[in-house]
Amino acid sequence: MVDNTDEAQEHQHSTEWAPIVWTHLSTLRQRSPLIQCITNFVSMDLMANTLLSVGASPAMIHSLQEIPEFTPRADALCVNVGTLTADWVPAMKSAAQVAAQSGKPWVLDPVAAGASGFRLKACLELVGLRPTVIRGNGSEIIALSKASLGHTKGVDSSDESTDAVEPARSLAQTSGSIVAVSGAVDFITDGQRVVGARNGVAMMQKITATGCSVTALIAAFVAIDPLHAFEATTSALSIFGIAGEIGMELAKGPASLRMHLIDSLHGLDQATVIRRVNIISMS
Ligand SMILES: Nc1ncnc2c1ncn2[C@@H]1O[C@H](COP(=O)(O)OP(=O)(O)O)[C@@H](O)[C@H]1O
Numbered sequence: 667m668v669d670n671t672d673e674a675q676e677h678q679h680s681t682e683w684a685p686i687v688w689t690h691l692s693t694l695r696q697r698s699p700l701i702q703c704i705t706n707f708v709s710m711d712l713m714a715n716t717l718l719s720v721g722a723s724p725a726m727i728h729s730l731q732e733i734p735e736f737t738p739r740a741d742a743l744c745v746n747v748g749t750l751t752a753d754w755v756p757a758m759k760s761a762a763q764v765a766a767q768s769g770k771p772w773v774l775d776p777v778a779a780g781a782s783g784f785r786l787k788a789c790l791e792l793v794g795l796r797p798t799v800i801r802g803n804g805s806e807i808i809a810l811s812k813a814s815l816g817h818t819k820g821v822d823s824s825d826e827s828t829d830a831v832e833p834a835r836s837l838a839q840t841s842g843s844i845v846a847v848s849g850a851v852d853f854i855t856d857g858q859r860v861v862g863a864r865n866g867v868a869m870m871q872k873i874t875a876t877g878c879s880v881t882a883l884i885a886a887f888v889a890i891d892p893l894h895a896f897e898a899t900t901s902a903l904s905i906f907g908i909a910g911e912i913g914m915e916l917a918k919g920p921a922s923l924r925m926h927l928i929d930s931l932h933g934l935d936q937a938t939v940i941r942r943v944n945i946i947s948m949s
């Protein structure tokens with residue numbers, strides 16, 4: 667007899683996704699892609715360590731003068747506007763253009779997109795340069811999708827990720843990018859399909875730059891499978907969430923979770939990944 671309960675269907679989705687997620691992680695470890703990160707001052711350390719622990723090679727290189735030589739050598743680019751000033755915007759745009767011309771994927775993190783007109787305008791201009799993936803929290807994706815300044819708590823979200831699913835789908839359709847919304851459930855959409863990655867723990871929000879770091883992780887996953895950016899993005903979010911779950915089993919609070927999260931990312935094995943992947947199809 668066929669079991670058509672919601673639970674059985676969810677189990678089936680996760681069973682289908684688990685080998686995809688593991689293949690992405692193991693390929694990344696083999697290839698060790700070079701990821702150029704133009705990112706905010708708060709996130710540089712955790713982002714670089716996240717990339718190293720998963721097997722990628724980070725380079726926080728952001729000067730306009732180096733982009734023509736360096737960006738074509740990177741396997742992917744991560745652009746994050748967290749501590750934006752006007753003098754950083756030309757380097758971000760130039761790197762995005764050079765990456766695209768070199769056939770390399772690039773990923774945008776629109777930190778606090780709705781916090782000011784200056785920031786929103788810069789983010790919308792970057793969206794116009796066709797990122798491969800945009801990853802933000804609920805409030806950031808809603809601000810970008812509606813191109814409007816909203817109620818804001820700065821870099822933290824005041825919206826649930828579930829409230830940003832339709833704005834994410836709409837943003838994916840207008841931008842041509844894969845859009846990912848992080849939160850209690852991470853949603854990933856290409857404008858048609860929507861999946862929910864349900865790994866992770868709430869304490870991850872209490873460590874600054876976990877959002878920035880998972881965006882860089884997405885860049886690393888997309889670097890090794892640029893033709894399947896939807897699957898690569900979903901895999902990255904699931905892996906980061908699984909590392910958070912395992913880290914939380916050992917942590918006493920945010921500071922020790924930060925350490926155990928990185929250790930867990932480094933130590934993830936196939937059996938653990940296959941057992942823990944929790945991804946459902948929403949569309
Ligand atoms: N309530 C939650 N439960 C589980 N995981 C969460 C929760 N909130 C955030 N996360 C995870 O924390 C990481 C950072 O997400 P988030 O806090 O939304 O980003 P940002 O720092 O950009 O606001 C993501 O991997 C996300 O899945």
Ligand SMILES: Cc1ncsc1CCOP(=O)(O)O
Pocket residue numbers: 706708709748749777821873874875876877878879
């Ligand atoms: C606190 C802060 N302020 C400007 S950027 C930044 C880091 C935000 O990191 P995340 O969005 O990953 O929590």
Ligand SMILES: [Mg+2]
Pocket residue numbers: 821822871873874875876877
């Ligand atoms: Mg955060």
